[in-house]
Structures are given as structure tokens and as C-alpha cells.
Amino acid sequence: MPRTDDTASFICRLCRMFILLAASLSTGGCYLIQAASGQLELTSKRQPIAKLLTDERTPEKLRGRLEYVSAARTFASQELGLPDNDSYRSYADVGRPYVVWNVFATDEFSVRPKRWCFPIAGCVVYRGYFKEDNAQSYARGLRLRGSDTAVGGVAAYSTLGHFKDPVLNTMLGWSDVQLASTLFHELAHQVVYVPGDSEFNEAFATVVEEAGLQRWLASLGRLKDLDAWNEQRERNAQFVALLLQTRERLDALYRSDLPDDQKRDRKQYEFGVLKLEYSQLKTEQWKGYRGYDAWFSRTLNNAHLVSAATYYGCVPGLRRLLQSVDGNLPLFYDKTRELAKETREARAAAVCADETPPVTATNSTN
Template identity: 50%
Template sequence: MIRHDRLFLSRGFALLTLFLLGGCSSIDYYSQLASGQWRLLHAREPVAEVIADPNSAPALREHLIKSQQARAFASHQLHLPDNPSYRLYVDIGRPYVVWNVFATGAFSLDPVTHCFPVAGCVAYRGYYSQGAARGEAALQRQAGMDVYVSGVETYSTLGWFDDPILSSMLSRGDERMAALIFHELAHQRFYVKDDTEFNESYANFVEQEGA
């Protein structure tokens, strides 16, 4: 059994309870977060098994072999967490795992923040469906906000679960894939609640130095 799976139900129910304390208007949003994360966890398979499977596409096997070289470098040379994260794989069948919606007041540089029990306050809301993200963006624009929607190749659960390599991480080459592994493991190593700017700057620095 993959590490942390035995804790998924207890943690999942605890987190969902905390999420729903925000009110009934939040139920749909947090339900899609919970179901999207569950689908990813349920679909994970060890990278070593995918590489060993003769039915795996040769290009995929080559990408995953290189991903494990980058994964070993991350822990041995960059001193990032040495755990099962990014030693698992999921084919998500789409170009992005989530779409983030960023909003500011008209002509403002200060983002609207959204607060969550684990991640703290961040400058976006994430959706596993592009359509749902576009719908939220349309509502924000109707309210007079400036809005930007961005597809995201991967994200970190900050060590709560064993994060997998996603097929969306492979589309822009092995260097980009390695950089994403470094970036997301950096979030597992150090994360400051309520400070998106610092967290992303720090992870970008680790990513660039690692690359």
C-alpha cells in the first residue's frame, strides 16, 4: 500500500469538515476539490511498474526514467524530501491538472486572497474543470474584477499525500519536468502560510538552482 493511503480517509474527512465550516455556499467548491484530489490518489501507480510494463509507450518510459534521475538528484543533491512523492505516476488525460482563477480589483495589483485550513491564504482558487474555472472567472468579471485563468501542470499537497508525476508534467520536455519536481518538493520542505509571493519565489529559486 502506498504510504499515507491508510491516513487518507481520516484526513480527508477532517479536512472536508473544516472546509464546510465556511458555509453552504462553499459546498460545491470544496466537493470538487475533494473529488479531484481523490481521483488523483486513486489513479496512482509506481513509476517503476510503468517503466517495467512492456505495454508502456517507449517515449513515456524514457520520460519516467529521466524523472527518477531528477527525483534522486532532488533528494541527494538539493536535500529535498526523500519520500514516495514523484515516484508515482498518473495519466490525467488532459493538459493541466487544475485551472487557477486569479482576481484583483479593477486596475489593482493586490490579488483577492482565499483562505484554506492547510494552505492558509493564497491568491487564487483552483478548479479541476476548465469549464468551472471559466464560470468563476465570468462571475468575477461581472462583479467588476480583473481576472486571469491559468492552467497548472502540477501542484503540491505539502507532504499530506504522496504527490505523483502527472502526464501534464511531461508535455514540455524533461528539463521542465525536472524543474517541476524540484519546485513542488521545495514546497514540501518549507512553506509559509498566508504568503503566496514568498512561497512561489522560494520554490522558483530552488527550481532554477536545481535545473
């Protein structure tokens, strides 16, 4: 259980939040209330990691994972210049495989994500629910109104430093590499966050995550892990490239003057091409690696492409920015903060220009 002063502080913040809610029920008061309730649940379940590490009742497996988390958390502040605060210095078991489920949506003939606007966070390209049933119900309602939707479970959670975010049981089943990279990613959001610009925010955190993980693994002398991570990073870049190329073709289709029936047929054809391209990439370059098979096993739609555009669209430009300062992370943070002061259009022109990463697998012709 949290300390009494923590609980009182949280309740005060909730009171301020509900004042905002009263003035903004048109944005979805019930949705925001469930979000506040979910945050209260996390707060009530968190326990200090330092205390768990000294408690003889802590299971050895859990102790080992928390020791690793604690070391990576210290590295994040001391070596990467990420915030040295109470985030990810506590642990909470939420008793489920995911902490939240995100809903993404687009119009039937659009690759542009729907956005929802809320106090504090600004406008984002998803709605997060602490109960899967609520997420699926909301997605069904959108589909009935003609939208494409996708629902995905999320194992990590961040309030951008507004609360003392805990490490969750949903994260501890990951590999060491994924666990450390997620800590770096979520802490990066506390360094730079522009309300309403998800693409920029996620790309910045992704670049920090990449740089941080390379340095973390090198510091541990885990060169084999670093090699394996670089190989996976290359596969992921090729996977994202496939999605972004499909997104561009669909965007051109939706902007065309074709009748809706023909657009629907061509839309399904393009997703079929995407699956074929993946199969070729897997066979010809990945030596049969099947790590993305589950992603492609679904009936795909526009909404499944939202994450690729959101998380990776601005990554190449921000990587170049980091390279321009010779990998100096504090200087990179300063330059990114300057970009954050610009208009969305200026940021997009500087680092988010449309660039589709090259894919060397054989592409099917239309």
C-alpha cells in the same frame, strides 16, 4: 490503482478535511469539496513509477520519460537536500491537458490580487479548479461584479507533501529542463511553506528550482542545455521586469485622483505600452524570439500581472540570501526557515523589498 492502505489513509484525511469544511462553509464549501474530489481522482489513478519501469507493457516513450523523472527525483533528494518521500515517485494520467485551472483576480483599479483563505493552505492569490468550466464560470461571476480576472491551466500539482503527489501526463510533454525544474520547485514547497504568504513561498521555490537545475544539468554534462537555459532565464527576467514595471505604473495611476473614466483610458494605454515594449525587446535584444507571443495575444488586464508579482517579487532577495551562504542549499533552507518564523512584514523588508529588475530595451514615454 493505489494500494488499499493508501486509499484508506486518503479517505481518513478526507474525513478530517470535511470536519474542517463543516466549520468553514463560509469560505466556499462547494469549492473545497470539488478540490477534495479532484484529489481523490489523482489518488485513484496513480501507479508506482518503479513498477511501470519494469512492466513490459509500458510504452517505450513513456518509459523513457519516467526514467528521466526517476533520475531527477533521486538527484533532488541526494544532492539538493529536498524531501526523500513518496512525492513524484508515482505516475497518473488524468486524460486532459491540465490538471487544474487557476483563477486570478483583482479589483478594476488595483494591482493587488484578491486572496482566498482555506484550511491547511492558508490564504492564497488564486482558486484552483479541476474542471476548466468551473474555473471559467467562477471568473465570469467575478467579472460581472467588476473584477479583472485571468484563468490559466496548470500542468503540475502539489499538496505540499500532505499526499503522495504523482507525476502527471500533463508534465511529460515538457522539455527535460522544464520537467526537472518543476520537480525541484514543487519539492521545495515541502521544505518551507508559510501559509498565507504566496509571494515568499513561490520565490523560495523558484530560487531552489534555479539552483537545482544548474546543478542537475552540470551533473549530466549537458552544457549546451545549461547555456540555453541561462539564455532563457535571462529572457524570462526581462519579461518579468516589463510586467513589474507596468504594474508599478498602474499602481500609481490607481492611487491618483483622476476620475474613473480617465483611469480606464489610461489603464488601456498602459497595457498598450507594455505590448509595444515587448515588441521592442523581442526585436532589439531577442533576435525575434517569439516565445511570449501567446501571452501578449490576449486582452490584458490587472489579473494577468498577478503571477509576475507572486512568483518573482521576492526572488532577487532570496537569490542574495543563497549567495550569502556560498550556494550551500541546506544552510539556505535553515536561513529561510528562520525567515518563515518572522512576520510577513519582516520577511518582506528582508527579501521582498520592491525592486524592479532593469530592462535595457527602449521604453516608451508616457
